Amino acid sequence: MTELHKENLKLWRRYITSILRPTYIHGFLTTFFSPVDTEQILSLEEKSVIKSAELFLECLLKLEEQGWYRAFLDELREAGYTGLQQAIENADFTEIAKLEEPKKLLDRILPSIVSNIRPCEVIHFMPTCLRPRECEEIEQISKRKGSTAGAQKLLDCLQRSDKQNFFKEFRLALERCNCDAVTLLLSPDSVEMKTIEENSSNSMSNDVEMHYSEEAESMNTCSAVVSNTEKFQQNSAALENLRLRDYQIELAEHVVDGDNTIICAPTGCGKTIVALYISEDHLNKAPKGVKRKVVFMATTVPVYEQQYDLFQKHFQKTSYEVCGLCGDTADSSPVQMLVERNDIIVLTPQILLNCLKDKRIPSLSLFTLLIFDECHNTTKNHPYNVLMKMYIDLKLGTKTSSLPQIVGLTASLGVGDASSFNDAVNYILQICANLDAESISTVQKNVAELNKYVFVPKKHTRHTARRKKDRFADIISQMMSQIEAMARNVYNIGNLSHIQNRNYGTQKFEQWIIEVQKKCKVLQMDDVEEERRICRALFTYTEHLRKYNDALIINDDARTKDAVDYLEEFFNNVKEGGYDETEQKLTALFEDKKQQLLEIDADPSNENPKLTEVKSILKEEYKNNPETKTILFVRTRALADALRKWLLECQALAFLQPEMLLGRSKNTGMTLPLQKEVLTSFKGNSGTKILVATSVADEGIDIAQCNLVLLYEYVGNVIKMIQTRGRGRAQNSKCILITSKREQVEKDMHHFLQEEMMYKAICEVQQLGQAALVEKINTIQLNEKRRREVVDSVPNRERPDVTCQLLCGRCKLYACNSDDIRVIEECHHTVIDNSFQERYSTQPHKKPKAFNNFQKRQKLHCRNCKHDWGITANYKEFIDLPIIKIESFILQDVTTSKQIPVSKWKNIPFSVKLFDATEMTNK
Numbered sequence: 001m002t003e004l005h006k007e008n009l010k011l012w013r014r015y016i017t018s019i020l021r022p023t024y025i026h027g028f029l030t031t032f033f034s035p036v037d038t039e040q041i042l043s044l045e046e047k048s049v050i051k052s053a054e055l056f057l058e059c060l061l062k063l064e065e066q067g068w069y070r071a072f073l074d075e076l077r078e079a080g081y082t083g084l085q086q087a088i089e090n091a092d093f094t095e096i097a098k099l100e101e102p103k104k105l106l107d108r109i110l111p112s113i114v115s116n117i118r119p120c121e122v123i124h125f126m127p128t129c130l131r132p133r134e135c136e137e138i139e140q141i142s143k144r145k146g147s148t149a150g151a152q153k154l155l156d157c158l159q160r161s162d163k164q165n166f167f168k169e170f171r172l173a174l175e176r177c178n179c180d181a182v183t184l185l186l187s188p189d190s191v192e193m194k195t196i197e198e199n200s201s202n203s204m205s206n207d208v209e210m211h212y213s214e215e216a217e218s219m220n221t222c223s224a225v226v227s228n229t230e231k232f233q234q235n236s237a238a239l240e241n242l243r244l245r246d247y248q249i250e251l252a253e254h255v256v257d258g259d260n261t262i263i264c265a266p267t268g269c270g271k272t273i274v275a276l277y278i279s280e281d282h283l284n285k286a287p288k289g290v291k292r293k294v295v296f297m298a299t300t301v302p303v304y305e306q307q308y309d310l311f312q313k314h315f316q317k318t319s320y321e322v323c324g325l326c327g328d329t330a331d332s333s334p335v336q337m338l339v340e341r342n343d344i345i346v347l348t349p350q351i352l353l354n355c356l357k358d359k360r361i362p363s364l365s366l367f368t369l370l371i372f373d374e375c376h377n378t379t380k381n382h383p384y385n386v387l388m389k390m391y392i393d394l395k396l397g398t399k400t401s402s403l404p405q406i407v408g409l410t411a412s413l414g415v416g417d418a419s420s421f422n423d424a425v426n427y428i429l430q431i432c433a434n435l436d437a438e439s440i441s442t443v444q445k446n447v448a449e450l451n452k453y454v455f456v457p458k459k460h461t462r463h464t465a466r467r468k469k470d471r472f473a474d475i476i477s478q479m480m481s482q483i484e485a486m487a488r489n490v491y492n493i494g495n496l497s498h499i500q501n502r503n504y505g506t507q508k509f510e511q512w513i514i515e516v517q518k519k520c521k522v523l524q525m526d527d528v529e530e531e532r533r534i535c536r537a538l539f540t541y542t543e544h545l546r547k548y549n550d551a552l553i554i555n556d557d558a559r560t561k562d563a564v565d566y567l568e569e570f571f572n573n574v575k576e577g578g579y580d581e582t583e584q585k586l587t588a589l590f591e592d593k594k595q596q597l598l599e600i601d602a603d604p605s606n607e608n609p610k611l612t613e614v615k616s617i618l619k620e621e622y623k624n625n626p627e628t629k630t631i632l633f634v635r636t637r638a639l640a641d642a643l644r645k646w647l648l649e650c651q652a653l654a655f656l657q658p659e660m661l662l663g664r665s666k667n668t669g670m671t672l673p674l675q676k677e678v679l680t681s682f683k684g685n686s687g688t689k690i691l692v693a694t695s696v697a698d699e700g701i702d703i704a705q706c707n708l709v710l711l712y713e714y715v716g717n718v719i720k721m722i723q724t725r726g727r728g729r730a731q732n733s734k735c736i737l738i739t740s741k742r743e744q745v746e747k748d749m750h751h752f753l754q755e756e757m758m759y760k761a762i763c764e765v766q767q768l769g770q771a772a773l774v775e776k777i778n779t780i781q782l783n784e785k786r787r788r789e790v791v792d793s794v795p796n797r798e799r800p801d802v803t804c805q806l807l808c809g810r811c812k813l814y815a816c817n818s819d820d821i822r823v824i825e826e827c828h829h830t831v832i833d834n835s836f837q838e839r840y841s842t843q844p845h846k847k848p849k850a851f852n853n854f855q856k857r858q859k860l861h862c863r864n865c866k867h868d869w870g871i872t873a874n875y876k877e878f879i880d881l882p883i884i885k886i887e888s889f890i891l892q893d894v895t896t897s898k899q900i901p902v903s904k905w906k907n908i909p910f911s912v913k914l915f916d917a918t919e920m921t922n923k
Helices: 002-011 013-019 022-032 035-045 049-061 068-078 082-090 094-098 100-108 110-114 119-125 132-145 147-159 166-176 180-185 196-201 228-240 246-256 271-284 301-315 327-332 335-341 349-357 383-396 421-434 447-453 471-490 507-521 528-557 560-576 581-602 609-624 637-649 672-683 718-725 742-766 770-793 834-839 917-922
Strands: 261-264 294-297 322-325 344-347 369-373 405-410 439-441 458-463 630-633 659-661 690-693 708-712 734-739 804-808 814-817 821-824 828-831 840-844 854-862 868-875 878-884 889-893 899-901
Touching: 002 013, 002 049, 002 637, 013 049, 013 082, 013 094, 022 035, 022 049, 022 068, 035 049, 068 082, 082 094, 094 100, 100 110, 100 147, 100 166, 110 147, 110 180, 119 132, 119 147, 119 166, 132 147, 147 166, 166 180, 246 261, 246 271, 246 439, 246 447, 271 294, 271 301, 271 369, 271 405, 294 349, 301 322, 301 344, 322 335, 327 349, 344 349, 349 383, 369 383, 383 770, 421 742, 421 770, 439 742, 458 742, 471 528, 471 581, 507 528, 507 899, 528 560, 528 581, 528 637, 560 581, 560 637, 609 630, 609 708, 609 734, 637 659, 637 690, 659 672, 734 742, 814 834, 821 878, 834 840, 854 878
Parallel strands: 261 405, 261 439, 294 344, 294 369, 322 344, 369 405, 458 734, 630 690, 630 708, 659 690, 708 734
Antiparallel strands: 804 814, 804 889, 821 828, 828 878, 840 854, 854 868, 868 878, 889 899
């Protein structure tokens, strides 16, 4: 793990050196560094903190002493660098990256700040963002050199802050000190203006931006200073610069004619160029006195960033204004003003949904063109489909307001679960109805030109063997059998699930664990204490079985070493928890076998045949073409990490300089700047030659240099097959599926047949003619609207007037009463009983980020068994409110004593009162 830690520290060098002041972790320096290195670092800090931090990091990366990494993290935490410490430990600099924009603003208005504040007064209102040492330094400098110097020192401290709330706390402190001149500049209502040059150099920014032309602008959005005729003349040259190919013009024909259209064309054919052309043509053709507005939507943040950058770069040559809305910044942005002042808005669909819900955007009719990138997602409860249901309700309703034109872009519409041609046709018709599409546009007249520019990689399959003898799997399976026997000694778990043939190391075994744990939750016995003991023990046994099952899967796909590392990490966490008698026995079982497992990994005959195949493919491809660029797709982040480490540690492949490209999630992932850095390195002539990627790279992201796609046990549906295959865009590209599973090979062949069926179904729908297609989609829409109306007309079921006790889902100890639960902002549930805090314990949250009016603070655990109950959060003026998740508890009816498992709040059998600040204050 140490080498991986060092690689990560190198990757995050810029963030670390911009925050860390080495003198603040003096104890670590004197413990792990030589006196000479320590003296050089500390003396250099007097001249430049950045250079001092860079030298510190260089020395840190040279350390080989055991325990240095943990000691470094501990020292950061002790020195108050909690944000930096958590970012490094969690391998996620998302929150740190968000601090860059407010720091840029502070730097930009520094002269106004230092001239208008009294630093010694301000720091007294900043208790959480400044260290006592920093406050002392600010006061000393202010006394010796005056307020301006003290203010500069304060700003220097803020520029190196790793606290998420530093900007808000600074602004509030200024308000309390009546520093109105500065407060106005820092107001969240102020709009930041950037030049085109700034935007071009920071195209991956996650912030909302506004761009203004040099001319004065009237606040009346229906009449701009430049007439539509003048705009058309001004913008025509830019439109010509797009230089569309004939097949791209063909794809746009129906849209230009005003039809709602799905454009279905291969990856790499330039659908985004077509979208730019469509957008500009739409704006240019606006009738006199009418201001048209275009919305372009992307389903993921990385694709949003890429497309926003393209729209900005193109439209900066025109008089049309482009803005972007994405991420947390959208919640506090002046959305209505942005929409009024811009012609094109690029955003993610969830942002648009949120703005429609809270009325910051009054209606979809405000826009004149909606473009759905990757529109095949317009199904079920995807935000695209929710938006289109709103659209169709407006279309079929009595309102007379005009509706925007709809355009969908995709490389593959898919066929859903269709098993016949008729099913496939019906699926395509359903997608058309969902998008209100009057036509499907494909390349028909200019196929030869399309084939000239778009390269479809050749698809190959390498069906590999598995290890002939898997001693790791044998030992782990024996251990799992022992653990099952221990569980049966406590209770007959065979009666808790009907799943049969549950082999170890399979998804079916994971399903068995889930079912057993569900039954454990509602297991009732006459002796309540015995019931609690048994339930807790069964949860412990099944959780350990789950981890061993995971380890078998990792071992099957990667190295035995990776599986052992996974188990070691799990048991280290177990030791830091409650660590009861059962857990001690299970830990001893693992420790007894660990050395034997490590010896298996060291045996050359234990090498995974799938990895041998990957090595063979890569050596051959890079021998034939040293400039090869490869994307290696894997199913999980854990496997991505394991394969990257294997590539780095494999002497024959280390020259590839592998990097990971991961998405973002609640707990892990890559920040947008890191994603951009990795992609930039991959696209360059030097640097990374192979990306190990999860599904974040299979849709939308343009990596034109890629000429080898490896699918490592990576088989999804027909859409995913087409999308991943299309990542290989260079000429003579290859796409290779590597699998040891016969069912994966058969599934992939099945997808080829579905792809052929999809194209035939699209052709069938096109041959219906527009009038017949419109009639069919109208019928589908009317029928679905009637179904929704029937569901909506059923009165809400009145919840019975019952009272329940919430018991810990693991140990079944009493937690709280249902009467003491209150709901905040429709979806967050807290407990107002003061005695509740006696039944839970807390520990710092690994991701204490803010959302809406909440600031995550700590994780909430059962005091008895350490079961995860939720979090504590600051809400407005209330500190550390317990926010519980219902799936962590069992409901027990106070009257009947019947126990009920509930996984969602909407299914609870009792009513919940609204949170009342007055009630809380009285308590």
